[in-house]
Amino acid sequence: MSYKNLVCTGCSCLCDDIGVEQEGDVITRVENACRKGAAFIYAHNINERRNPPCLVKGERGDLTEALDTATQLLRQAKKPLIFGLDNSTLEAQARAIELSRTLGATIDDCSSFCQGTVVENILTGTLPSCSFPQLKEADLLVYWGSNPYHSHPRHISRFAYYPFERAKPAGLSCVDVRDTELSRRCRHAFRLLPGEDRDFIISILTVIKEDSGREDARAFVELLKKSQFPIIFVGLGLTYALDGDFSLFQQLIETIKNILGIGLAVIPMACHTNMRGLNHLLYQQTGHVNKISFANGISHGPQFSFLEQVRNQEADCILIVGTDPYSSLPASLAKNLNRGISLITLDPYITPTSMHSTVVFGGAISGIEAGGRVVRMDGTEVTLSPIKETDRPSDEEIISRLLEGV
Amino acid sequence: MTQERINPLQIYQLLPCTDCKACGCETCLAFAFELISREKTLADCPDLQKEEFSSSMELLKEYFGEELEEADIAESGHLIKQEKCVGCGDCIMVCSLGRRSRVRPRGEMPAFTESVSVLQVIDGIIHVVNPYRCKRKADPPEYCRACAMRCPFGALELVR
Amino acid sequence: MKIKLVIVTYRDAYQWAIRQTEGSEANYQELSSQISMAPTDLETLAISEGDMIRLSDSMGAIVMKVKADANCPPGVGFVPVSSYINKLTEYDPVKAQLPNFKRIEVIAEVVEA
Ligand code: SF4
Ligand code: SF4
Ligand code: SF4
Ligand code: SF4
Numbered sequence: 001m002s003y004k005n006l007v008c009t010g011c012s013c014l015c016d017d018i019g020v021e022q023e024g025d026v027i028t029r030v031e032n033a034c035r036k037g038a039a040f041i042y043a044h045n046i047n048e049r050r051n052p053p054c055l056v057k058g059e060r061g062d063l064t065e066a067l068d069t070a071t072q073l074l075r076q077a078k079k080p081l082i083f084g085l086d087n088s089t090l091e092a093q094a095r096a097i098e099l100s101r102t103l104g105a106t107i108d109d110c111s112s113f114c115q116g117t118v119v120e121n122i123l124t125g126t127l128p129s130c131s132f133p134q135l136k137e138a139d140l141l142v143y144w145g146s147n148p149y150h151s152h153p154r155h156i157s158r159f160a161y162y163p164f165e166r167a168k169p170a171g172l173s174c175v176d177v178r179d180t181e182l183s184r185r186c187r188h189a190f191r192l193l194p195g196e197d198r199d200f201i202i203s204i205l206t207v208i209k210e211d212s213g214r215e216d217a218r219a220f221v222e223l224l225k226k227s228q229f230p231i232i233f234v235g236l237g238l239t240y241a242l243d244g245d246f247s248l249f250q251q252l253i254e255t256i257k258n259i260l261g262i263g264l265a266v267i268p269m270a271c272h273t274n275m276r277g278l279n280h281l282l283y284q285q286t287g288h289v290n291k292i293s294f295a296n297g298i299s300h301g302p303q304f305s306f307l308e309q310v311r312n313q314e315a316d317c318i319l320i321v322g323t324d325p326y327s328s329l330p331a332s333l334a335k336n337l338n339r340g341i342s343l344i345t346l347d348p349y350i351t352p353t354s355m356h357s358t359v360v361f362g363g364a365i366s367g368i369e370a371g372g373r374v375v376r377m378d379g380t381e382v383t384l385s386p387i388k389e390t391d392r393p394s395d396e397e398i399i400s401r402l403l404e405g406v
Numbered sequence: 407m408t409q410e411r412i413n414p415l416q417i418y419q420l421l422p423c424t425d426c427k428a429c430g431c432e433t434c435l436a437f438a439f440e441l442i443s444r445e446k447t448l449a450d451c452p453d454l455q456k457e458e459f460s461s462s463m464e465l466l467k468e469y470f471g472e473e474l475e476e477a478d479i480a481e482s483g484h485l486i487k488q489e490k491c492v493g494c495g496d497c498i499m500v501c502s503l504g505r506r507s508r509v510r511p512r513g514e515m516p517a518f519t520e521s522v523s524v525l526q527v528i529d530g531i532i533h534v535v536n537p538y539r540c541k542r543k544a545d546p547p548e549y550c551r552a553c554a555m556r557c558p559f560g561a562l563e564l565v566r
Numbered sequence: 567m568k569i570k571l572v573i574v575t576y577r578d579a580y581q582w583a584i585r586q587t588e589g590s591e592a593n594y595q596e597l598s599s600q601i602s603m604a605p606t607d608l609e610t611l612a613i614s615e616g617d618m619i620r621l622s623d624s625m626g627a628i629v630m631k632v633k634a635d636a637n638c639p640p641g642v643g644f645v646p647v648s649s650y651i652n653k654l655t656e657y658d659p660v661k662a663q664l665p666n667f668k669r670i671e672v673i674a675e676v677v678e679a
Contacts, residue, residue, distance in 0.1 A: 029528065029529065030528070030529050030530065031526065031527070031528055032495075032526070032527055033493065033527070033530060034492055034493035034494055034495070034527065034530055034579075035491070035492040035493045035530035035531065035579055035580070035583045036492070036493075036530070036579055036582050036583050036586075037493075037530065038493065038529050038530030038531075038583070039530060039582070039583035039584070039585075039586040039587055040586055042529075042586070042587070043586045043587070043588070045588075046588045047588065113664050113665060147576065147577070149492065149494055149558050149559070149579070150492070150576070150577050150578055150579040150582075151577045151579075153492045153493060153494040153495075153579055154493075154494055154495055156494065156496060157494055157495035157496045157498065157499045158495060162496065162499035162500070162505070163499070177574055177642075178574070178576060178637075178638075178644055179635075179637030179638075181558035181559060182558070184558070185556075185558055193639060193642070194572050194574050194642055194668065194669055195572075195669055236667075236668070237668060239664070240664055240667060240668035240669070241668065243662045243663050243664055244663045244664050245663065271577075302659075302663070307657050307659075307665070308659065311657060311659070326649070327648070327649035327652070328649070328652070329652065329657075329665070330625070330652050330655035330656050330657050330665050330666075331625065331626070331649070331652050331653045331654075331655070332625050332626075332655075332656055332657070333656075333657050333665075334652075352649065492579045492580070492583075530583065
């Protein structure tokens, strides 16, 4: 069987022109997806996935058994926490929010140490943003703290730079601490030292206001002045350099708007497929994009971030959906997950996290085995159409049944 | 040789520069061009095998090391270094034929039509799918190197 | 010989793709345990490309293979993000809101073969 126009869920570009050929149960050809996307789609062939999907205390079990154990764990928990969901569909995320309401649980996702603040600022209107089709009008694309060629390989060719017939080719620029494939092809590439971004922004501000400052900041302002509609793609590099505090960056955008008269737009280079989806849902329901606790009504604060919860060993039962904190957290923090916290993991693959979990649900993979809707990094909704028949339950189904159970 | 795009002059500087003609080329520079187009191999220059050129040889081997089969070079002259390509698709979009075949962000353009583009990403790596549509194969042939020039990873070379 | 290094992690498409490929655990580890450093730092440590160095901070210590990168500023090392380098990263809300994935201060020293 061959399929066309599938959506790749390898990163939050969500390229929707993927072709896949399948023979029996095995995927044999992937068209148009980048190296990352192709590897992601081929991962469906992994042998491990032919085994029964659930694990209870290290033993292969069936779904009902796993659901029973998980429900019990969640019911007994005093401070349950739901974490992840960045690779699940909007439908599954909505169910998970319902579940945390019912449980009075805390809910957070990777965006609390990723691009959550940028998305929040965009949703509240403090940072101006635009969608990919609007990039047609853009005449300067600045990648700040990210190298799309490695993190989102088709970002430039399919969404930002090449797809539009612009009257004049848009300028391409980057601000980065590394010398990257992108910086080598940009005429104006700004190299900073690690942690210098704050300094650079302050310098840009003084150049705009007082016409004095660093040489490179001057060049940056000159570049901006030549442009009508510049876009800044905020990468993780900038987020980490600013330590998640975008007030200075907002000031920069405002100054550029007020003094230079240039309307700038910002798009977060979100890494996870549907990180922005959960941010949107939580924002609609609670007014904040992450770090929410439903224990006493709705409360929000840094103490509800996954990092804090794990560091202080607050949570006693964590439902982890489609992410692998054992690999992605600092090892010193991940250690805390071993200390008497019961873990329930929903992950299509075996990961270090699932090996440490009491209950593991091997769910269907969004995009290939399970359908639904997801939100692209620019805020546009994309519909996934699954190609494979599977008896594995989707995240949505598992969470719904957990919800029924509790 | 760490730079990504290959330059005949840089190759020339690593050769003996004696123009001894033993390789069958008139000059060492001509030999450099033939190395790039993979018509000659490093073994064809006797002087280069000597001890004094061992450091040159090391660099050259790094670049031309792997033995190429005729089939590795597409009809259109594209040589693909599979291990370097990340499938970003930039090369497709700088080619006027590729651009015509491409999808725009949803709803703005028709879907990708394989029959139009010279290049396509398959299994995450660039492939030459329609070599005869390349301008270099037109009658009369047109000069074009856009795809190879624009590959950010140096994964695409045009060798003839 | 010891020097101080600031490590910045980054994403690498090849490494990411290999992680998703069945049976390439060894390749993934190899790609995850490479550090790019300035040639001047290699000189200071009196090592050459391909040698191993030991990186340590208060969290622990790991060993990495050195790659020379002329575009790397002195005192800085670039490492692809993985669970391996995460042995050194830390999260301390007193110092910063976010874990120090992009700014890990370590001591680098030569490993005798
Ligand atoms: S850029 Fe992202 S969404 Fe597009 S094919 Fe690559 S991994 Fe998939
Ligand atoms: S054999 Fe070697 S030295 Fe002689 S002309 Fe050819 S390339 Fe030059
Ligand atoms: S050959 Fe180069 S430009 Fe083309 S897809 Fe591969 S990496 Fe991208
Ligand atoms: S050489 Fe020119 S026409 Fe041929 S594939 Fe490359 S860009 Fe297209």
